[in-house]
Amino acid sequence: MKAAIIGATGYGGLELLRLLTHHPSITVTSVHSFSQIGEVMTTPYPHLSTFISHTLEEVDVEGIAKEADLVFLATPAGVSANLTPSLLEAGMRVIDLSGDFRIRKPFIYEEWYKKTAAKEEVLQQAVYGLTEWKKSEIATARLIANPGCYATATLLAAAPLVKNGIIEVDSLIIDAKSGVSGAGKTPTSMTHFPEIHDNLYIYKVNEHQHVPEIEQMLQEWDENMKPITFSTHLIPITRGIMVTLYAKVKQEITDVTLQQIYEESYCHSPFVRIREKGVFPSPKEVRGSNFCDIGTAYDKRTGRITIVAVIDNVMKGAAGQAVQNANILAGVEETKNLHFMPLYP
Amino acid sequence: MKAAIIGATGYGGLELLRLLTHHPSITVTSVHSFSQIGEVMTTPYPHLSTFISHTLEEVDVEGIAKEADLVFLATPAGVSANLTPSLLEAGMRVIDLSGDFRIRKPFIYEEWYKKTAAKEEVLQQAVYGLTEWKKSEIATARLIANPGCYATATLLAAAPLVKNGIIEVDSLIIDAKSGVSGAGKTPTSMTHFPEIHDNLYIYKVNEHQHVPEIEQMLQEWDENMKPITFSTHLIPITRGIMVTLYAKVKQEITDVTLQQIYEESYCHSPFVRIREKGVFPSPKEVRGSNFCDIGTAYDKRTGRITIVAVIDNVMKGAAGQAVQNANILAGVEETKNLHFMPLYP
Amino acid sequence: MKAAIIGATGYGGLELLRLLTHHPSITVTSVHSFSQIGEVMTTPYPHLSTFISHTLEEVDVEGIAKEADLVFLATPAGVSANLTPSLLEAGMRVIDLSGDFRIRKPFIYEEWYKKTAAKEEVLQQAVYGLTEWKKSEIATARLIANPGCYATATLLAAAPLVKNGIIEVDSLIIDAKSGVSGAGKTPTSMTHFPEIHDNLYIYKVNEHQHVPEIEQMLQEWDENMKPITFSTHLIPITRGIMVTLYAKVKQEITDVTLQQIYEESYCHSPFVRIREKGVFPSPKEVRGSNFCDIGTAYDKRTGRITIVAVIDNVMKGAAGQAVQNANILAGVEETKNLHFMPLYP
Amino acid sequence: MKAAIIGATGYGGLELLRLLTHHPSITVTSVHSFSQIGEVMTTPYPHLSTFISHTLEEVDVEGIAKEADLVFLATPAGVSANLTPSLLEAGMRVIDLSGDFRIRKPFIYEEWYKKTAAKEEVLQQAVYGLTEWKKSEIATARLIANPGCYATATLLAAAPLVKNGIIEVDSLIIDAKSGVSGAGKTPTSMTHFPEIHDNLYIYKVNEHQHVPEIEQMLQEWDENMKPITFSTHLIPITRGIMVTLYAKVKQEITDVTLQQIYEESYCHSPFVRIREKGVFPSPKEVRGSNFCDIGTAYDKRTGRITIVAVIDNVMKGAAGQAVQNANILAGVEETKNLHFMPLYP
Structure with missing residues (x-):
C-alpha cells in the first residue's frame, strides 16, 4: 500500500x-x-x-x-x-x-x-x-x-467486565492519567515545563471528549450500561497513559475467576498482555511499543474490582x-x- | 517550648x-x-x-x-x-x-x-x-x-461530605497520588530515578496502611460509613499529594450547595483554602507550604461528587x-x- | 519603604x-x-x-x-x-x-x-x-x-580568581546550566514539556546576552581580562543554575590555598557559602533560598582550576x-x- | 552467531x-x-x-x-x-x-x-x-x-580535531552530562528520585575512570596530546549523554572549514550524523537509537572551538x-x- x-x-x-x-x-x-x-x-x-x-x-x-x-x-x-x-x-x-x-x-x-x-x-x-x-x-x-488514547486504554480494560456482565451497570468510575504528549505539540501554559514539571493537573472532570466514544462502545457491548464518571489527569511524563477502573460486582467473584476472564478475553490479541493476578503494570513497561498491559484485582471488603491498563498514548x-x-x-x-x-x- | x-x-x-x-x-x-x-x-x-x-x-x-x-x-x-x-x-x-x-x-x-x-x-x-x-x-x-500524609488529604476532603451525611456510606472511592518523598529517604528499586522518572506506579491497592486510620476517623464522624476503596500511586514529583474522591450522593444536590458546605466547613481553618466551584487545585500550588487546597464538583449525569484535595506531603x-x-x-x-x-x- | x-x-x-x-x-x-x-x-x-x-x-x-x-x-x-x-x-x-x-x-x-x-x-x-x-x-x-542570573553565579564564582590574579586572563571558560524558569513564563517550543523533559539543550553558545555584563565586571576587576567562552544549557529542572568555571592558573597553586582565598573572599557575605575543599554543591541545596554555594578544586595534571557555583535563578x-x-x-x-x-x- | x-x-x-x-x-x-x-x-x-x-x-x-x-x-x-x-x-x-x-x-x-x-x-x-x-x-x-559511554561521545567528537591537528594539544576541556541510567540499576542515595529529580550533580571532577581510555585513544591519534580536563554531571534524564568540548585552535580557522572536516570525517559512518554548522543536537534526538549526533562552532572572539556530541548512553x-x-x-x-x-x- x-x-x-x-x-x-x-x-x-x-x-x-x-x-x-x-x-x-x-x-x-x-x-x-x-x-x-x-x-x-x-x-x-x-x-x-x-x-x-x-x-x-x-x-x-x-x-x-x-x-x-x-x-x-x-x-x-x-x-x-x-x-x-x-x-x-x-x-x-x-x-x-x-x-x-x-x-x-x-x-x-x-x-x-x-x-x-x-x-x-x-x-x-x-x-x-x-x-x-x-x-x-x-x-x-x-x-x-x-x-482516542484514553478511550483505547479504558475500553480494553473494561471490555471483559462489560461483555461478561460482571459489574453493576451504573458503577463504573475511571481515573485516567496521561503524559503530556497527549496534549499535542502546541505549547500552552498548562504544558509549559515550569508549570507541569514536578506537578500534576486534574482537568476536564466528566467533560473530556473521550467520554462519549467510551459510553457508545460500552453500550454497544451492553445496552444497559449507564453514564460513567471519568477524570483525566496530566502527569509529568512524556508518553504513557494509565487508566484505573473501579466498579462494583453484581455478585461475589474470586480474583482467580476475574483473572481467567481477562486472560481468555485477550488470548488471541498479540498486543494485550495480562499481568499475573494482583500485579499492576506501569507505563514505562509499554513505552514506545504498541502494547496494552492490564492488571486485575478484586477487593472482598468492598465488593469492588480494580482494573489498571497502561498504553503508550502515541502508540x-x-x-x-x-x-x-x-x-x-x-x-x-x-x-x-x-x-x-x-x-x- | x-x-x-x-x-x-x-x-x-x-x-x-x-x-x-x-x-x-x-x-x-x-x-x-x-x-x-x-x-x-x-x-x-x-x-x-x-x-x-x-x-x-x-x-x-x-x-x-x-x-x-x-x-x-x-x-x-x-x-x-x-x-x-x-x-x-x-x-x-x-x-x-x-x-x-x-x-x-x-x-x-x-x-x-x-x-x-x-x-x-x-x-x-x-x-x-x-x-x-x-x-x-x-x-x-x-x-x-x-x-498520615494520604490520610490528612483524604480526611480533610471527606469531612464535609461525611459529617453532613451527603453521600452514600458505601460509595467512597479514593484515588490518591503521591510524590516520591513520601516513600522516605532510603533508596529502593521503586524510587530509583531511571525507574520512576517518566513513569508512575499504582501500589498497595486496597492494602495501604493509611486505610484503617481513614476508616476509623470516618466512622467516628458517621458510624454507618463502610469500608473504602483506596488506591495509591507513586508519581514522578518530589513533594505533593493529590487525592481524588468519588462518591454517590444520597439525594440530588447542586454544585452551589456543595461548594457552600465546603466553604463553611473550613471558614475558620487558616490552612484550608477552597477553590472556586469547579476549579481544582494542583500540588505545586501548595508546595513547601502547610496548605490543603480543595476543589469540588457535582456531576448530574451520574449523581456523583468529585472532590480533589492537594497538600505537600512533607508539610x-x-x-x-x-x-x-x-x-x-x-x-x-x-x-x-x-x-x-x-x-x- | x-x-x-x-x-x-x-x-x-x-x-x-x-x-x-x-x-x-x-x-x-x-x-x-x-x-x-x-x-x-x-x-x-x-x-x-x-x-x-x-x-x-x-x-x-x-x-x-x-x-x-x-x-x-x-x-x-x-x-x-x-x-x-x-x-x-x-x-x-x-x-x-x-x-x-x-x-x-x-x-x-x-x-x-x-x-x-x-x-x-x-x-x-x-x-x-x-x-x-x-x-x-x-x-x-x-x-x-x-x-542577570547566569552573571550572578558566574561573577560570584570568578571574583576571587580574578581579583587575586590567579588565572591566565585568556583562559576562562564557563559552562552554565539553567532550569527552565529562567526562560520566563511564556510558553515556547523549547520549553514545551514533551520537548525539554528527559532532555537538555545547549543554546546561544558564545552569544548569550549575559556575556557582556560578565566581561564588563571582570574587566572592572582586572582590565587585562580577555573575552570569555560561555555556553548555556537548558536542563529539565524548574529552578536552579549551576555554572562550572574552567581556568588555567598563572602559577602552581595548592587546593588548600585556593580554598582559603574563597573562604576569605566571602567571610562577610551571609548569602555565599563555601563548601569544603573538593566538595561541589548542587542546585537543590539552595532551592527557594538566596544562597550562592560554591565549591573549588585544583587539578595538578592540567594546571586547571574548576569552580562550581549554584544559585536559585529566581532568587x-x-x-x-x-x-x-x-x-x-x-x-x-x-x-x-x-x-x-x-x-x- | x-x-x-x-x-x-x-x-x-x-x-x-x-x-x-x-x-x-x-x-x-x-x-x-x-x-x-x-x-x-x-x-x-x-x-x-x-x-x-x-x-x-x-x-x-x-x-x-x-x-x-x-x-x-x-x-x-x-x-x-x-x-x-x-x-x-x-x-x-x-x-x-x-x-x-x-x-x-x-x-x-x-x-x-x-x-x-x-x-x-x-x-x-x-x-x-x-x-x-x-x-x-x-x-x-x-x-x-x-x-565507555562518556568515552564514546567524547572521542567521536574529538577525533576530527585531533587527527587533523587543529587544536592546541593542552587545551582540551570536556564538560560531560549524563542521564541517570549511566549509573546503573543499583539504587543509591545519589540516584534516589527525590535527590536527583529537579536537581543535577557534578561528580568525579578530573577523576572519572573514562579519562584514561580517552587520553589513550587521543594519544594514539596524536602522541603530543596532553592530559584533559574532564567533568561529569548527573542530570535528571534517564537516557542520554551530551559532551561539550572546548579547545583552542592552533591557527585561525573558519566555521565552514571546521564543518567540512567533520562531514568528511564521518561521511562513511552510518551512525554519526553531523548537524548543520552552528546547530547543536540534544539527547532526545538520538534516544533509543545508535546515533551519535554532532554540532560544531568556532568563536572568533576567543579562538575557541565548541563541539557538542550526543548519544544514548545505553545504546x-x-x-x-x-x-x-x-x-x-x-x-x-x-x-x-x-x-x-x-x-x-
Missing part, C-alpha cells in the same frame, strides 16, 4: 513516520501540513535524518490520490470532518486519528466537541478502529475512526493502533513492523 | 528543622538518630549550613528530658511504639509522626502494619492530630499521633502539621512560623 | 511578592501589568490566596509615585529603558531586574540585545547590583541594575538579590526577610 | 536483549546472572513479555561454550577481568561492556579503577571497540573492549555499540537490526 500522511508534524504524524520506515507493505509517498508547506522535515526534526527526506507538501486531494491509496489524517478535531469526503470520493481509504468520525450521532459529537459534526452519511461509513474488538469490520472498512493510543489497523487493511499480519519491545528504562 | 527531634535525618525530620528555625516559641535543643550518631548535620545536608550546627546524638531519654519538654518522633513504624512510654514517663510531651499511635485498636494496627502494636494503655492517651477537626483535644494532649502531610499541632500545644497561634507562601513555580 | 511591582505576573514578579509578604520594612502598595489589567492576582495564581488581594493595575507613573518610593521592574528587555526615566523623575528609586541598565556602553548593549539602548545619561546613574561586591554603591543608588538570580538590594537601600540588614532555608528535598 | 549474555539484568544487558530480538544473524542462546539464578526474566521485567522466555542461568563456562560462539559481558568492573580468559580458552569470542580491557597499561587501570587489572597477555588481545575508528581490527578480534554508549561490533564480527552490515529511528518525543 502507498500512504500519505496529513498532519505529519504533530506527535502522531511523526510517530507514523517512525512506524512506516522500513515497513515491508506500506510506503509513505508524501507528507502534508497546513502551516509548514515547503519545509524539509529534517530541519525542525533532525531525529529523522538519514531516514526521511520528504518536504512538507500542501493538501491537494487530487495530487495525493495519484500516488496514494491510503491517507492517515493526524489532524486536530474539525479538519478531517471536512477533508474526508473528498478523500473517499477520490478512491482512497482513510484512517482518521482525530475524533471526527468516532461518534455516531452528530448531536453528541457537537455537545462534547463544541464543533460542527461530520455529515451523517459519511459518519455511517466509519468503523471504530478498536482493533482487538473490531477486526473483521476494519478489514473491509473504507474509513476508520482511530480511537496504541494513536499512531501504533493506526498502523495496526492499516496492516489489517493491507491484509498483512496486524503485528507487521509493530512487534518490537518497549524502550526500558 | 524546648524540643528534641528523634529521626532528624529523614525528610520529615529535616523539614521539622526548617520549620523550627527562627520559631519564636519553640527551640530545637537536640537532634537524634539511630544510625549516624556523632555526625555533624551539615555534612550530609549542606543546605542546612549557617542555620544548624547540631551534631547527631544517640537517643538517651534521660538526657533528652533534661533539656526538652517536647519530643518529635520522625521515625519508621515500630520505633515510637517502644520509645514513647519512657518519653511520657520522663514528663515530656510527644508528637509522633509515624503510624504507631494512630489506630486505636491494636489488632487492626497489627493487621495492616504487620508489626506488634503499642500497648493499649498508651494508645488510649493518643490524640489523632488532624488539626482542623481535633483542635481542643490537641491543646491538652500529652501524646499526639500525627496523621501538611507530616512536619508542617506536626508544628501546627506543636503551636497549639505551646498555646500560640496555630499559624506561628508556618504562614508562608508556597514555592511557585 | 513602599514598593510597587511592575511586571508582577512573571516568575520574577511573583517571587518578589513572596519575599515581600510579611516584610517588616517594605510594603507592596500596588502591582502592575501591561496585559492583565483589572485581573485579581489570585485568579491565575491561586497559590497566592490568603496572602495577596491585589488587582493588577495599569502602569501610571504619577499614580504609582503617590504611594510608592521604590519600584521593582520585572519586565522584559526593552521595557525599563523607556519607563525608568519617568520613574526616576517622579522621585522614586528603581530596581530593574531586566538587562536594560547593566551594560554601561550603549553600543555593546545594542550588539548583544539587538534593541535600542537606554539613554546614556540614565545608564550612568545605574549601579550594577551584584550585592556582595557593590554594597556601598547600592546603598546610595537611585537606579539599580539587578544582575539570588533575580527577585532574591533584588530584595537583598532593596534591604540595603532601606537601610536594614541585607538578610531581612531573606534568611530562610532552602526547600529540600 | 549464537550469543550468551552475562549480566543480563542490568540496563546494558536488557538493552542487548532488545537489540538481539528478531536479529537475523545473532541469536541469544542463554542469559546469565550472578545473583538471580533461576528467575524467569519476565518476572522482574514484564516489559519483556511475549519476547523473552529465558530463565536466568548460572555462569558455567563449559555449558555456555556448548551453545554459544559469542559472549557479551555486561558486568561491573572487575568481573570480566577474571572471567574472560576461560571464555576465550573455551573458543568463544568476547565483547566486554565493562572497563576491564580498555586500558592497555595495567598500572593505569589500577590507578583509576582502584582494582586489580586483567592479565597483560589478555589485555594485549583486546581491541578497543570504538567502531567508527577501529572497524578493521574489530572484524578479526577475539576480545573487544567496548568503549551507542553501551549495548548499541556492542551489537554494532558484533555485526562486524558476524560479517554482516554494521547497521543490521540497529537502523531504527530515535524515539521522539
Whole structure:
C-alpha cells in the first residue's frame, strides 16, 4: 500500500513516520501540513535524518490520490470532518486519528466537541478502529475512526467486565492519567515545563471528549450500561497513559475467576498482555511499543474490582493502533513492523 | 517550648528543622538518630549550613528530658511504639509522626502494619492530630499521633461530605497520588530515578496502611460509613499529594450547595483554602507550604461528587502539621512560623 | 519603604511578592501589568490566596509615585529603558531586574540585545547590583541594575580568581546550566514539556546576552581580562543554575590555598557559602533560598582550576538579590526577610 | 552467531536483549546472572513479555561454550577481568561492556579503577571497540573492549580535531552530562528520585575512570596530546549523554572549514550524523537509537572551538555499540537490526 500522511508534524504524524520506515507493505509517498508547506522535515526534526527526506507538501486531494491509496489524517478535531469526503470520493481509504468520525450521532459529537459534526452519511461509513474488538469490520472498512488514547486504554480494560456482565451497570468510575504528549505539540501554559514539571493537573472532570466514544462502545457491548464518571489527569511524563477502573460486582467473584476472564478475553490479541493476578503494570513497561498491559484485582471488603491498563498514548493510543489497523487493511499480519519491545528504562 | 527531634535525618525530620528555625516559641535543643550518631548535620545536608550546627546524638531519654519538654518522633513504624512510654514517663510531651499511635485498636494496627502494636494503655492517651477537626483535644494532649500524609488529604476532603451525611456510606472511592518523598529517604528499586522518572506506579491497592486510620476517623464522624476503596500511586514529583474522591450522593444536590458546605466547613481553618466551584487545585500550588487546597464538583449525569484535595506531603502531610499541632500545644497561634507562601513555580 | 511591582505576573514578579509578604520594612502598595489589567492576582495564581488581594493595575507613573518610593521592574528587555526615566523623575528609586541598565556602553548593549539602548545619561546613574561586591554603591543608588542570573553565579564564582590574579586572563571558560524558569513564563517550543523533559539543550553558545555584563565586571576587576567562552544549557529542572568555571592558573597553586582565598573572599557575605575543599554543591541545596554555594578544586595534571557555583535563578538570580538590594537601600540588614532555608528535598 | 549474555539484568544487558530480538544473524542462546539464578526474566521485567522466555542461568563456562560462539559481558568492573580468559580458552569470542580491557597499561587501570587489572597477555588481545575508528581490527578480534559511554561521545567528537591537528594539544576541556541510567540499576542515595529529580550533580571532577581510555585513544591519534580536563554531571534524564568540548585552535580557522572536516570525517559512518554548522543536537534526538549526533562552532572572539556530541548512553554508549561490533564480527552490515529511528518525543 502507498500512504500519505496529513498532519505529519504533530506527535502522531511523526510517530507514523517512525512506524512506516522500513515497513515491508506500506510506503509513505508524501507528507502534508497546513502551516509548514515547503519545509524539509529534517530541519525542525533532525531525529529523522538519514531516514526521511520528504518536504512538507500542501493538501491537494487530487495530487495525493495519484500516488496514494491510503491517507492517515493526524489532524486536530474539525479538519478531517471536512477533508474526508473528498478523500473517499477520490478512491482512497482513510484512517482518521482525530475524533471526527468516532461518534455516531452528530448531536453528541457537537455537545462534547463544541464543533460542527461530520455529515451523517459519511459518519455511517466509519468503523471504530478498536482493533482487538473490531477486526473483521476494519478489514473491509473504507474509513476508520482511530480511537482516542484514553478511550483505547479504558475500553480494553473494561471490555471483559462489560461483555461478561460482571459489574453493576451504573458503577463504573475511571481515573485516567496521561503524559503530556497527549496534549499535542502546541505549547500552552498548562504544558509549559515550569508549570507541569514536578506537578500534576486534574482537568476536564466528566467533560473530556473521550467520554462519549467510551459510553457508545460500552453500550454497544451492553445496552444497559449507564453514564460513567471519568477524570483525566496530566502527569509529568512524556508518553504513557494509565487508566484505573473501579466498579462494583453484581455478585461475589474470586480474583482467580476475574483473572481467567481477562486472560481468555485477550488470548488471541498479540498486543494485550495480562499481568499475573494482583500485579499492576506501569507505563514505562509499554513505552514506545504498541502494547496494552492490564492488571486485575478484586477487593472482598468492598465488593469492588480494580482494573489498571497502561498504553503508550502515541502508540496504541494513536499512531501504533493506526498502523495496526492499516496492516489489517493491507491484509498483512496486524503485528507487521509493530512487534518490537518497549524502550526500558 | 524546648524540643528534641528523634529521626532528624529523614525528610520529615529535616523539614521539622526548617520549620523550627527562627520559631519564636519553640527551640530545637537536640537532634537524634539511630544510625549516624556523632555526625555533624551539615555534612550530609549542606543546605542546612549557617542555620544548624547540631551534631547527631544517640537517643538517651534521660538526657533528652533534661533539656526538652517536647519530643518529635520522625521515625519508621515500630520505633515510637517502644520509645514513647519512657518519653511520657520522663514528663515530656510527644508528637509522633509515624503510624504507631494512630489506630486505636491494636489488632487492626497489627493487621495492616504487620508489626506488634503499642500497648493499649498508651494508645488510649493518643490524640489523632488532624488539626482542623481535633483542635481542643490537641491543646491538652500529652501524646499526639500525627496523621498520615494520604490520610490528612483524604480526611480533610471527606469531612464535609461525611459529617453532613451527603453521600452514600458505601460509595467512597479514593484515588490518591503521591510524590516520591513520601516513600522516605532510603533508596529502593521503586524510587530509583531511571525507574520512576517518566513513569508512575499504582501500589498497595486496597492494602495501604493509611486505610484503617481513614476508616476509623470516618466512622467516628458517621458510624454507618463502610469500608473504602483506596488506591495509591507513586508519581514522578518530589513533594505533593493529590487525592481524588468519588462518591454517590444520597439525594440530588447542586454544585452551589456543595461548594457552600465546603466553604463553611473550613471558614475558620487558616490552612484550608477552597477553590472556586469547579476549579481544582494542583500540588505545586501548595508546595513547601502547610496548605490543603480543595476543589469540588457535582456531576448530574451520574449523581456523583468529585472532590480533589492537594497538600505537600512533607508539610501538611507530616512536619508542617506536626508544628501546627506543636503551636497549639505551646498555646500560640496555630499559624506561628508556618504562614508562608508556597514555592511557585 | 513602599514598593510597587511592575511586571508582577512573571516568575520574577511573583517571587518578589513572596519575599515581600510579611516584610517588616517594605510594603507592596500596588502591582502592575501591561496585559492583565483589572485581573485579581489570585485568579491565575491561586497559590497566592490568603496572602495577596491585589488587582493588577495599569502602569501610571504619577499614580504609582503617590504611594510608592521604590519600584521593582520585572519586565522584559526593552521595557525599563523607556519607563525608568519617568520613574526616576517622579522621585522614586528603581530596581530593574531586566538587562536594560547593566551594560554601561550603549553600543555593546545594542550588539548583544539587538534593541535600542537606554539613554546614556540614565545608564550612568545605574549601579550594577551584584550585592556582595557593590554594597556601598547600592546603598546610595537611585537606579539599580539587578544582575542577570547566569552573571550572578558566574561573577560570584570568578571574583576571587580574578581579583587575586590567579588565572591566565585568556583562559576562562564557563559552562552554565539553567532550569527552565529562567526562560520566563511564556510558553515556547523549547520549553514545551514533551520537548525539554528527559532532555537538555545547549543554546546561544558564545552569544548569550549575559556575556557582556560578565566581561564588563571582570574587566572592572582586572582590565587585562580577555573575552570569555560561555555556553548555556537548558536542563529539565524548574529552578536552579549551576555554572562550572574552567581556568588555567598563572602559577602552581595548592587546593588548600585556593580554598582559603574563597573562604576569605566571602567571610562577610551571609548569602555565599563555601563548601569544603573538593566538595561541589548542587542546585537543590539552595532551592527557594538566596544562597550562592560554591565549591573549588585544583587539578595538578592540567594546571586547571574548576569552580562550581549554584544559585536559585529566581532568587539570588533575580527577585532574591533584588530584595537583598532593596534591604540595603532601606537601610536594614541585607538578610531581612531573606534568611530562610532552602526547600529540600 | 549464537550469543550468551552475562549480566543480563542490568540496563546494558536488557538493552542487548532488545537489540538481539528478531536479529537475523545473532541469536541469544542463554542469559546469565550472578545473583538471580533461576528467575524467569519476565518476572522482574514484564516489559519483556511475549519476547523473552529465558530463565536466568548460572555462569558455567563449559555449558555456555556448548551453545554459544559469542559472549557479551555486561558486568561491573572487575568481573570480566577474571572471567574472560576461560571464555576465550573455551573458543568463544568476547565483547566486554565493562572497563576491564580498555586500558592497555595495567598500572593505569589500577590507578583509576582502584582494582586489580586483567592479565597483560589478555589485555594485549583486546581491541578497543570504538567502531567508527577501529572497524578493521574489530572484524578479526577475539576480545573487544567496548568503549565507555562518556568515552564514546567524547572521542567521536574529538577525533576530527585531533587527527587533523587543529587544536592546541593542552587545551582540551570536556564538560560531560549524563542521564541517570549511566549509573546503573543499583539504587543509591545519589540516584534516589527525590535527590536527583529537579536537581543535577557534578561528580568525579578530573577523576572519572573514562579519562584514561580517552587520553589513550587521543594519544594514539596524536602522541603530543596532553592530559584533559574532564567533568561529569548527573542530570535528571534517564537516557542520554551530551559532551561539550572546548579547545583552542592552533591557527585561525573558519566555521565552514571546521564543518567540512567533520562531514568528511564521518561521511562513511552510518551512525554519526553531523548537524548543520552552528546547530547543536540534544539527547532526545538520538534516544533509543545508535546515533551519535554532532554540532560544531568556532568563536572568533576567543579562538575557541565548541563541539557538542550526543548519544544514548545505553545504546551507542553501551549495548548499541556492542551489537554494532558484533555485526562486524558476524560479517554482516554494521547497521543490521540497529537502523531504527530515535524515539521522539
